Amino acid sequence: VAAIGPRGGLSSARRLEILTIGTELLLGATVDGNGSWLSRRLAEVGIRVPRRVTVGDDVAEIRSALADALARSGAVICTGGLGPTRDDVTRAAVAELFGRALMLDAEWLETVRGRFHDRGIEMPAVNRVQAEIPEGATLFPNDRGTAPGVAIEDDALGIVVLLPGVPREMRGLFNTHVLPYLSARGFSRRSPVLSRSIRTTGIAESALAERIDDLVEAFSPLTLAFLPGGIGEDVRITCWGDLPPDEAARALDAAEAVLRERLGRYVYGSGSDDLAAVLGDQLRSRDLTIAIAESCTGGLVAKRLTDTPGSSDYVLAAVVAYANQAKERLLGVSRETIRTHGAVSEQTACEMAAGARRLSDASLGVSITGIAGPGGGTPEKPVGTVWIGVAHADRVRARLFRFGGDRSEIRERAAQAALAYVRLTVLEDSAQ
Amino acid sequence: VAAIGPRGGLSSARRLEILTIGTELLLGATVDGNGSWLSRRLAEVGIRVPRRVTVGDDVAEIRSALADALARSGAVICTGGLGPTRDDVTRAAVAELFGRALMLDAEWLETVRGRFHDRGIEMPAVNRVQAEIPEGATLFPNDRGTAPGVAIEDDALGIVVLLPGVPREMRGLFNTHVLPYLSARGFSRRSPVLSRSIRTTGIAESALAERIDDLVEAFSPLTLAFLPGGIGEDVRITCWGDLPPDEAARALDAAEAVLRERLGRYVYGSGSDDLAAVLGDQLRSRDLTIAIAESCTGGLVAKRLTDTPGSSDYVLAAVVAYANQAKERLLGVSRETIRTHGAVSEQTACEMAAGARRLSDASLGVSITGIAGPGGGTPEKPVGTVWIGVAHADRVRARLFRFGGDRSEIRERAAQAALAYVRLTVLEDSAQ
Numbered sequence: 058v059a060a061i062g063p064r065g066g067l068s069s070a071r072r073l074e075i076l077t078i079g080t081e082l083l084l085g086a087t088v089d090g091n092g093s094w095l096s097r098r099l100a101e102v103g104i105r106v107p108r109r110v111t112v113g114d115d116v117a118e119i120r121s122a123l124a125d126a127l128a129r130s131g132a133v134i135c136t137g138g139l140g141p142t143r144d145d146v147t148r149a150a151v152a153e154l155f156g157r158a159l160m161l162d163a164e165w166l167e168t169v170r171g172r173f174h175d176r177g178i179e180m181p182a183v184n185r186v187q188a189e190i191p192e193g194a195t196l197f198p199n200d201r202g203t204a205p206g207v208a209i210e211d212d213a214l215g216i217v218v219l220l221p222g223v224p225r226e227m228r229g230l231f232n233t234h235v236l237p238y239l240s241a242r243g244f245s246r247r248s249p250v251l252s253r254s255i256r257t258t259g260i261a262e263s264a265l266a267e268r269i270d271d272l273v274e275a276f277s278p279l280t281l282a283f284l285p286g287g288i289g290e291d292v293r294i295t296c297w298g299d300l301p302p303d304e305a306a307r308a309l310d311a312a313e314a315v316l317r318e319r320l321g322r323y324v325y326g327s328g329s330d331d332l333a334a335v336l337g338d339q340l341r342s343r344d345l346t347i348a349i350a351e352s353c354t355g356g357l358v359a360k361r362l363t364d365t366p367g368s369s370d371y372v373l374a375a376v377v378a379y380a381n382q383a384k385e386r387l388l389g390v391s392r393e394t395i396r397t398h399g400a401v402s403e404q405t406a407c408e409m410a411a412g413a414r415r416l417s418d419a420s421l422g423v424s425i426t427g428i429a430g431p432g433g434g435t436p437e438k439p440v441g442t443v444w445i446g447v448a449h450a451d452r453v454r455a456r457l458f459r460f461g462g463d464r465s466e467i468r469e470r471a472a473q474a475a476l477a478y479v480r481l482t483v484l485e486d487s488a489q
Numbered sequence: 490v491a492a493i494g495p496r497g498g499l500s501s502a503r504r505l506e507i508l509t510i511g512t513e514l515l516l517g518a519t520v521d522g523n524g525s526w527l528s529r530r531l532a533e534v535g536i537r538v539p540r541r542v543t544v545g546d547d548v549a550e551i552r553s554a555l556a557d558a559l560a561r562s563g564a565v566i567c568t569g570g571l572g573p574t575r576d577d578v579t580r581a582a583v584a585e586l587f588g589r590a591l592m593l594d595a596e597w598l599e600t601v602r603g604r605f606h607d608r609g610i611e612m613p614a615v616n617r618v619q620a621e622i623p624e625g626a627t628l629f630p631n632d633r634g635t636a637p638g639v640a641i642e643d644d645a646l647g648i649v650v651l652l653p654g655v656p657r658e659m660r661g662l663f664n665t666h667v668l669p670y671l672s673a674r675g676f677s678r679r680s681p682v683l684s685r686s687i688r689t690t691g692i693a694e695s696a697l698a699e700r701i702d703d704l705v706e707a708f709s710p711l712t713l714a715f716l717p718g719g720i721g722e723d724v725r726i727t728c729w730g731d732l733p734p735d736e737a738a739r740a741l742d743a744a745e746a747v748l749r750e751r752l753g754r755y756v757y758g759s760g761s762d763d764l765a766a767v768l769g770d771q772l773r774s775r776d777l778t779i780a781i782a783e784s785c786t787g788g789l790v791a792k793r794l795t796d797t798p799g800s801s802d803y804v805l806a807a808v809v810a811y812a813n814q815a816k817e818r819l820l821g822v823s824r825e826t827i828r829t830h831g832a833v834s835e836q837t838a839c840e841m842a843a844g845a846r847r848l849s850d851a852s853l854g855v856s857i858t859g860i861a862g863p864g865g866g867t868p869e870k871p872v873g874t875v876w877i878g879v880a881h882a883d884r885v886r887a888r889l890f891r892f893g894g895d896r897s898e899i900r901e902r903a904a905q906a907a908l909a910y911v912r913l914t915v916l917e918d919s920a921q
Binding site for chain 2: 080083087114129140144176182201351363367375382465
């Protein structure tokens, strides 16, 4: 990591720093997620950030932090303090530092006014200040909000980029406008840090490590990191800019192939793939449809499957049957089954899955019934006990899971396990 | 927020800054949780932090960031870089800056060696460097790990405190040793920073600002901050330690009362209250039960309501009826209604809400039908068009919403609006 800092050969003109602005950050009420995200994106494109600074919504402190940063570095990316209210003072602080007046950008004002108009609303007067930018600055239009991005350049002072603090607006502006802007100004000469990750579910971190631990050395100079998540493990391979990009890409391809071979069916995707979306693609490509019957997950499986646009093609219906009566009336689970085996049982899970499938004529039915806690556990069925059922083709089957964690974690894990179980069932049934 | 910074009356000697050290922080691989935690704890005890800085594990950059901070402020608290491996260089950087040699603290070395011995292990040789501290520095024993805390004072330079980066070690050392140390040096004479926040939904940030903007001055020296969220706005009132604690509490009470009065029914809670939990309490206290019929939100309303333990007392059932056929079969929406008015219409929303209530004998039914996008919009019903229906007592009613944002935001906002609509309906119906 010696390459960070002046020793890494960064001239001060090509140093770039991040300044995150917000009193809530300094009070510790909010974690600085924007600072982390920007740092990560900049590393990905090969721009190293030797320092990151946080100040509150205070003109004097913002101006002083910016002046300090520009004395060390050629550019500063700021986030926060561009809202329409009086505590948003970033625009004023930057205008003051650069000795420029704030000027109304009439075109942007009209754009924002038009957006409000399209929604049948008059633009509130307070939003007008968001169209004021320092004289001579470049405006980056914000598709997702009313605060535009701004870039100011001065031969003596350097470059300052302003981005709003709302994460998705900041991210969109950074990717669309700020990266090309920085790259045109020579900020990304180095080879980028490249990485790949593959996503697994259904295998514990220690079992995963045993299967691939020897690769830590075999992959060098690439590094291998295990990233445990509550609902699965990711494995990341990183090339730290030591190799030219095409060589790095080949090395990453080769390493990824070895990992996929070793981990087999536990791998469901790469990068930030979501298991629900992966399952959705699988269902769509096979012309399958699904119905869901949830008890302890309370709608989470349906929510995750329908997060994906176009999921109405394969999600036919979902029923959250919390009460036993609802299991009987909506899903046709027999009262006798619940009385004999309990609501959290293999038999109930099977009848729920079959019932969900029947009531919507779907090709698959999946069910989840369990004890998410904190109450409701017994010695035989402790909190975390979950039965997951799948009805597919001419079979209905169920599996028992025991999840650790609190209520929310148990629900997340049960939902992930249900999606994984459906995916594997479809794979296995079609392999026969 | 004018009270932060030099203008707030902090002499430079009593300014305190935080420096978090770690390459993983600058790569964005880790969020700076230590920085947030320290900021929060310092605010709680009335020590203001006007700036927080992050650098990597690099001697030159650490030394330069420390020198910069000490030129502005009387003290700097650092975390990270005290481990036993080669990339832990914080000790060396500080010794260099203060022009002092690193000296072995024999007593600490024996303590650590003894701890390993008690566990039947020989102390690894690498841990020895952790017992080296700059000459003349104060050592704070770490009960939870092998890196001690360190404090160095110099009349010209100021005070630097070093803490390990492992969160629980850092927190223990801070509470036990650093706070008393700072307080003995005059850093916490001020009263603690106290704040309150109230949560609103159903009112836009700009409309909210218009209603209470005059309070920004009326509340002084308390400050008012607007914290927009995707599904509601929070308003925070803060007392920055200018008043004695009991006077501050009275001032906050009074300010909160004025805000609640001005914002009326838009206020649903305070602090980190969740609207779904607030609604749950409302239903439980009135012995009401609810059934949910969701289309575009795909299970999200059910998921949110069942996040709360014990929600099975009032959530009887939920149906996700994505397909029109499911709306007809599961909820009893008439085919004629869908044909005449469309699936996204007042009539369909009303029939869905009534159907959900009927099939579970709940006291309330709520329905959501809309276009979450990205596809499916038309000029008359663009993406973001959502009808929300509520069946309660002898009435079924529905309201039209137009939400901005992407699919995920539209779904989040629609779910929040549905919860808010049920809450207001129950309030209004019981006021009659």
